[in-house]
Amino acid sequence: MTTRRQLLTAIGMMGGTAALYQAMTTMGHASETQYKGAPDLSGARSGASVLVLGSGLAGMLAAYELSKAGYKVRILEYQNRAGGRNWSLYGGDTYTELGGATQKVGFAQGHYLNPGPWRIPHHHRTLLHYCKAFGVALEPFIQFNHSGYVHNADAFGGKPVRYREAAADFEGNVAELLGKAIDQKALDAQLTSEDKDKLKEALRGWGMLDQDMKYKANLFSAEHRGYDRPPGGGVDGAPIASQPFPFRDVVSSQIWKNMAFFMNHEMQTTMFQPVGGMGMIGKAFARQVQTMITFNAKVTKIHQDKAGVTVTYADTASGSVTEATSDYCVCAIPLGVLNQIENNLAPAKKSAIAAVPYSNSVKIGLQMARRFWETDDYIYGGHSFTSQDIALISYPNYHLFEDGPGVLLGAFASGAGAYRLAGMTPEQRIEAALAQGSVFHPGTYRKEFQTGASVAWSRVPWTMGCCARWNEETRKTHYQELVKVDDRVVLAGEHASYVGCWMEGALLSSLDAISRLHKRALEA
Numbered sequence: 166m167t168t169r170r171q172l173l174t175a176i177g178m179m180g181g182t183a184a185l186y187q188a189m190t191t192m193g194h195a196s197e198t199q200y201k202g203a204p205d206l207s208g209a210r211s212g213a214s215v216l217v218l219g220s221g222l223a224g225m226l227a228a229y230e231l232s233k234a235g236y237k238v239r240i241l242e243y244q245n246r247a248g249g250r251n252w253s254l255y256g257g258d259t260y261t262e263l264g265g266a267t268q269k270v271g272f273a274q275g276h277y278l279n280p281g282p283w284r285i286p287h288h289h290r291t292l293l294h295y296c297k298a299f300g301v302a303l304e305p306f307i308q309f310n311h312s313g314y315v316h317n318a319d320a321f322g323g324k325p326v327r328y329r330e331a332a333a334d335f336e337g338n339v340a341e342l343l344g345k346a347i348d349q350k351a352l353d354a355q356l357t358s359e360d361k362d363k364l365k366e367a368l369r370g371w372g373m374l375d376q377d378m379k380y381k382a383n384l385f386s387a388e389h390r391g392y393d394r395p396p397g398g399g400v401d402g403a404p405i406a407s408q409p410f411p412f413r414d415v416v417s418s419q420i421w422k423n424m425a426f427f428m429n430h431e432m433q434t435t436m437f438q439p440v441g442g443m444g445m446i447g448k449a450f451a452r453q454v455q456t457m458i459t460f461n462a463k464v465t466k467i468h469q470d471k472a473g474v475t476v477t478y479a480d481t482a483s484g485s486v487t488e489a490t491s492d493y494c495v496c497a498i499p500l501g502v503l504n505q506i507e508n509n510l511a512p513a514k515k516s517a518i519a520a521v522p523y524s525n526s527v528k529i530g531l532q533m534a535r536r537f538w539e540t541d542d543y544i545y546g547g548h549s550f551t552s553q554d555i556a557l558i559s560y561p562n563y564h565l566f567e568d569g570p571g572v573l574l575g576a577f578a579s580g581a582g583a584y585r586l587a588g589m590t591p592e593q594r595i596e597a598a599l600a601q602g603s604v605f606h607p608g609t610y611r612k613e614f615q616t617g618a619s620v621a622w623s624r625v626p627w628t629m630g631c632c633a634r635w636n637e638e639t640r641k642t643h644y645q646e647l648v649k650v651d652d653r654v655v656l657a658g659e660h661a662s663y664v665g666c667w668m669e670g671a672l673l674s675s676l677d678a679i680s681r682l683h684k685r686a687l688e689a
């Protein structure tokens with residue numbers, strides 16, 4: 166039996182979701198990409214040169230399009246590889262984080278962890294365009310799986326339940342309560358009697374209610390939440406309905422957050438991933454600009470004057486310091502790092518660079534000896550969510566049904582949980598991931614574990630954070646200053662976009678930055 170208080174809580178939650186969605190739309194997070202094709206960079210002055218700082222996707226796209234237009238381009242990159250946050254860790258790779266801890270990755274051949282980006286929405290048209298142009302094979306990323314688990318320490322006695330069960334019960338109960346509100350004439354001011362009839366019919370169909378507008382254990386609700394005994398053949402073929410959970414538990418589980426998450430425009434299906442790991446995109450971009458890149462080049466100073474731009478960089482292997490000069494510069498270095506690089510940019514731009522904090526996140530890959538989530542739990546890709554620090558585990562979308570190992574994402578932590586995990590040694594992080602992830606697969610999780618790797622983004626030397634975190638205030642005060650062409654220098658990267666923390670944002674920012682820099686060059 167549902168109470169009035171439960172009704173109010175549920176409606177409040179629905180309101181909260183709507184408000185959140187509206188806020189996200191205002192911030193631009195839920196809108197379509199603005200991609201309109203490659204920019205027109207015709208008329209470049211012969212011999213005009215551009216230094217691009219950083220070979221993430223933003224830097225490499227700038228270099229690719231500018232050199233196609235006739236500019237003489239050179240890229241300076243701190244690491245010994247291109248791609249930046251677009252990166253996959255494979256068996257044999259070594260990674261050293263800030264603080265000095267080094268991990269040697271031990272994943273089996275063909276398996277990997279994507280420490281950064283891992284999914285591509287179908288409407289990120291810039292990225293999809295260049296993936297096709299540069300020959301990156303894409304496959305579906307299984308984003309939404311009704312069979313994944315949801316776990317909240319405050320609900321269902323701390324036991325995980327299937328997403329489908331909790332989501333069906335949330336919708337069923339909300340439908341029943343709304344039906345009651347209609348019958349009690351609470352909505353008479355808003356609805357005509359014809360509206361009320363139509364809405365009741367909709368609620369019955371959407372919420373799987375019976376003829377009396379009740380959400381109950383029966384074969385109708387079982388069509389959404391699943392069965393105690395599924396339909397079969399022969400003598401025992403008749404299905405047996407399952408029992409809905411108490412609504413109090415359903416609300417406490419915060420399943421609505423997961424439901425709202427899947428409704429977020431950026432998170433909607435269809436999503437994609439490159440075959441062989443996200444790093445394939447960085448590699449494909451790098452093939453287009455490889456002759457332009459100087460690796461192991463740590464930019465330490467950016468200076469511009471009437472004559473041009475001078476960039477000082479140190480060779481990370483030898484320590485030797487060199488100066489490179491050009492007419493123009495596209496700086497695609499993340500803001501936290503750029504803020505520490507000596508420069509003579511305009512004071513307002515410097516303030517903007519310093520004003521934007523970065524989020525943190527931690528990802529942990531765990532290789533399991535067998536794909537028990539498939540064989541034992543019938544989970545093929547998708548996520549299981551938890552209120553613990555690891556936030557979720559995500560099941561691999563490749564090598565489905567194979568015998569042998571699989572690498573699952575054992576954590577995608579953010580906020581306080583990410584800082585707690587980042588404060589641990591890599592070994593302690595794996596231990597925490599195993600302890601917390603065991604809630605979903607008790608008995609098998611630890612037993613099948615073979616090897617793991619983790620990346621805490623606050624400890625990544627070349628970003629010192631996950632992504633730029635703008636808010637309404639910083640957008641208002643600093644965004645236009647940040648993106649403005651400052652004489653000969655323009656900034657590009659996900660931080661210079663309204664599609665923050667998406668590769669699409671890095672690419673859109675890059676195309677916009679070089680279009681304006683080109684215009685500036687033509688006017689010179």
Ligand SMILES: Cc1cc2nc3c(=O)[nH]c(=O)nc-3n(C[C@H](O)[C@H](O)[C@H](O)COP(=O)(O)OP(=O)(O)OC[C@H]3O[C@@H](n4cnc5c(N)ncnc54)[C@H](O)[C@@H]3O)c2cc1C
Pocket residue numbers: 218219220221222223224241242243244247248249250251280281282283284285462463464465497498499502526528622627628630631632657658659660665666667668669670671
């Ligand atoms: C955990 C996580 C999850 C994400 N998930 C997704 C996702 O699912 N889908 C998606 O589309 N996006 C996702 N993103 C966001 C995406 O990774 C970024 O938006 C994008 O890769 C940023 O590209 P960029 O070119 O702006 O910066 P970067 O890729 O960071 O490139 C910057 C480059 O500058 C170099 N550099 C730094 N300092 C110096 C220096 N001093 N001198 C020279 N070079 C320097 C760096 O080495 C790097 O190569 C995620 C990011 C993270 C961290």
